[in-house]
Amino acid sequence: MAVAVLPFTVAVLVPLWLARRAGLAPGWATTAPGMAAQALGLILLAVGLTLFVASLRRFATDGRGTLAPWDPPRELVVRGPYRYVRNPMISGVLLFLLGEALVLRSPPHLTWALTFFAVNALYIPVLEEPGLEARFGGTYRAYCRRVPRLIPRLKPWKGAESS
Secondary structure, three states: OHHHHHHHHHHHHHHHHHHHHHOOOOOOOOOHHHHHHHHHHHHHHHHHHHHHHHHHHHHHHOOOOOOOOOOOOOOOOOOHHHHOOOOHHHHHHHHHHHHHHHHHOOHHHHHHHHHHHHHHHHHHHHHHHHHHHHHHHHHHHHHHHHOOOOOOOOOOOOOOOOO
16 A cells, blocks of 8 residues: 555646646547647556556566565566666656646646656666665666666667566
């Protein structure tokens, strides 16, 4: 339960608060550009949720841990979506937030998505990665040299066993 609190807050509670604060009521667009934006938003919601869930599953199965700081993965996770990007959970949440912004056609939600990106772009290299390097050493450094932090590579890294 505690593992779901942060993603739920970021992807659901804050966007609900933003929508209420801005007086947004969900509705379908009536113009072609608006419909296209909402269709793209629905795709991003689905891709983001799928990426997040697949990443979380890898943490549990391959890493034998969770995203909670008190129960981190015991093994370095480098399979599945981690072959494309080092932080697929964050990428998944970011896609989900961008999808919400497009579906709602909401500038405040876009600002929230960009803020989430900026915070993680600072937090990950400054606080998270040094801890991972301390725990996993040279294996993690080699992985970092080949797999990007937030923007996925097009082809999977072959250094990890395919799955």
